[in-house]
Amino acid sequence: MSLINWKSLRIVVGIFFVLHFSSFGQSYNSIVISEIMANPIPAIGLPTVEYLELYNRSGQAVFLKNWKLTIGTRSAVFPDSIILPDEYVVLCNKVNASNFIGFGKIIPLSTFLLPNEGGTISLYSPGNSLVFSITYENSWWPSDKRAGGYSIEMTDTDNPCGEQSNWEISNDIRGGTPAKVNSTQRSNPDFEPPVIQRVDVTSPTELRIVANEKLDSLVAVSGTLIELSGRKIVKRKLEPPHFHNLVVTLGFSLLAGETYNLSIKNLSDCTGNILRQADYTIGLPSKADSGDVVLNEILFNPPEGGVDFVEIYNRSRKYIDLKDWSLGNVKDGQPDVFGIITTENYILPPFGYLALTTNPEVIKEHYPANESGNFLKLSSLPAYSNAEGGVIFKNPEGKIYDRFDYNEAMHDPLITDTKGVSLEKSDTGISSEIISNWHSAAATTGNATPGYANSQIKTNTEKDTFEVEPGAFSPDNIAAGFTQIKYKLLQSGKIATIKIYDILGRLIKNLLRNQLLGTDGAISWDGRNENGDIVETGYYLILIDIFDPTGEKAQYKRKxxxxxx
Known part of the structure; x- marks a missing residue:
């Protein structure tokens, strides 16, 4: 009968245990950060301690010794610890770890500090392999919860690539769910392909393709077809840890003054959704001359819950790099506070619009007509008074390229409430100092046009025109069940009322009631009456009444x- 050497057996089992557990769960997104408590004060029902929550979605137990957590530029190494399949674990500073006794498993770290304003948090396995990364911002918390006490939670851990759209503030009565299933847990899959926000030419031999979401690192580097007219692609690199930027190196330099056609096919996001094709025209950036880039629109009195924005416009045929340009305000008639809009290469294409704001998502919520994506998110914006003030735009050398001194009296006098209404430039070729060149944005376009052509832009028409297209339509037709009243106006500032009558003269629909029009636009009618019912077959009269602040009136009849x- 042989004797068992229990000491040797324990050593063998221990070695197997370590090797077994350290071999699983180290792939990208296998372990995720599922909750962030950046500002625990004032407490709602939890300890006044910052914490993160990890969730193991790998299906295997994972040995975390020598894993690394980075928050901004600071790093902390994990002690001996294991996270089991489907387990939630709290990470916090070891000084405060005792506060979470009774909540669940805790992994104390020697260095741990979460910025309230936001930052990038990354998780690395031994060997410095990136497992998960998230960049959060203070704007992810609703404005009424930013004072503190609430965490944000990942809503769908099966969508780990999701960013802001996959995070919500905790609705637990305590303000968070450390080491527990998230209170916001629900299915929130991503079925949308990535969108290319812009292509920056960072040098004569390098391009940076910027996407709106995380890209698939393998497909972006080897599976995406990228073609540039007259040039060969020799290298690609997806920049970690965000995976939004695909850097492309060219075999030969681009030439100044030339334009090139860029085609991108089969670009996949982190989830696997594929952008089949996107085409762009690019060129080397040129030095801006005076008047090339101008102020074009400003929202200085935003709607409730909204934010300011300033729009600039490139009225030249040049590609202009906005790196180190700055935006400022005016106090007592003098230039006051300035801030750099970007320290990275950011190319504004010929005749391109760009809205500068601290929160593009909030702007899009309040002005949903904008689908351009022409936004540059700033960490801060100079303060612009709701009553009067000034906007100044400077080039990298500090030269003032444009200035606009505004006041609320510049709004159309027929507008009763100017809150949430922007001021737009009518003619980009005329100085911003000319007050008559600025007008209230049209109500028919949502009171602002951030990132795209102004509603009050100067037209080439010789008289006001209203045309109905098509002249006959079927409301039952899903594809084209409406008609449009397309108009062009000689001047800005005209108010319209549009009513629809049947052949017996009965009022069927109030389409517009005293709304400010743009200079070029369209009003749709879906063939429904005031009750929302589809009208009967027949002829209908469209009566259009317009007037301006001078009292001039006009009436148009269309059928x-x-x-x-």
């Missing part, structure tokens, strides 16, 4: 045929 199936 349309509705065919009800």
């Amino acid at each position: 349309v045929v509705v065919v009800k199936n």
Whole structure:
């Protein structure tokens, strides 16, 4: 009968245990950060301690010894610890770890500090392999919860690539759910392909393709077809840890004054959604001359819960790099506070619009007509008074390129409430100092046009025109069940009322009531009456009444045929 050497057996089992557990769960997104408590004060029902929560979605127990957590530029190494499958674990500073006794498993770290304003948090396995990364911002918390006491939670851990759209503030009565299933947990899959926000030419031999979400590192580097007219692509690199920027190196330099056609095919996001094709025209950036880039629109009195924005416009045929340009305000008639809008290469294309703001998502919520994506997010914006003030735009050398001194009296006098209404430049070729060149944005376009052509832009028409297209339509037609009243106006500042009558003279629909029009636009009618019912087949009269602040009036009559199936 042989004797068992228990000491040797324990050593063998221990070695197997370490090797077994350290071999699993180290792939990208296998372990995720599922909750962030950056500002625990004032406490709602939890300890006044910053914490992160880890969740193991790998299906295997994972040995975390020598893993690394980075928050900004600071790093902390994990002690001996294990996270089991589907387990939630709290990370916090070891000084405060005792505060979480009774909540669940805790992993104390020697260095741990979460910035309230936001930052990048990354998780690395031994060997410095990136496992997970998230960049959060203070704006991810609703404005009424930013004072502190609430965490934000990942809503769907099966969508670990999701960023802001996959995080919500905790709705637990304590303000968070450390080491527990998240209170916001629900299915929130991503089915949308990535969108290329812009292409920056960072040098004559290098391009940076910027996407709106995390890209698939393998497909972006080897599976995406990128073609540039007259140039060969010799290298690609997806920049970690954000994975939004794909840097492309060219075999030969781009030439100044030339334009090139760029085609991008089969670009996959981190989830696997594929952008089939996107085409761009690019060129080397040129030095801006005076008047090339101008102020074009400003929202200085935002709607409730909104934020300010300033829009600039490139009125030249040049590609202009906005790196180190600055935006400022005016106090007592003099230039006051300035801030650099970007320290990175950011190319404004010829005749391109760009809205500068601290929160593009909030702007899009309040002005949903904008689908351009032409936003540059700033960490801060100079303060612009709701009553009067000034906007100054400077080049990298500190030269003032444009200045606009505004006041609320510049709004159209027929607008009763100017809150949430921007001021737009009518003619980009005329100085911003000319007050008559600025007008209130049209109500028919949502009271602002951030990142795209102004509603009050100067037109080439010789008289006011209103045309109905198509002249006959069927409201039952899903693809084209509406008609449009397309208009062009000679001047800005005209108010319109549009009513629709049947052949017996009965009022069917109030389409517009005393709304400020743009100079070029369209008003749609879906063939429904005031009750939301589809009208009967027949002829209908469209009566258009317009007037301006001087009292000048005009009336237009148009007809349309509705065919009800």
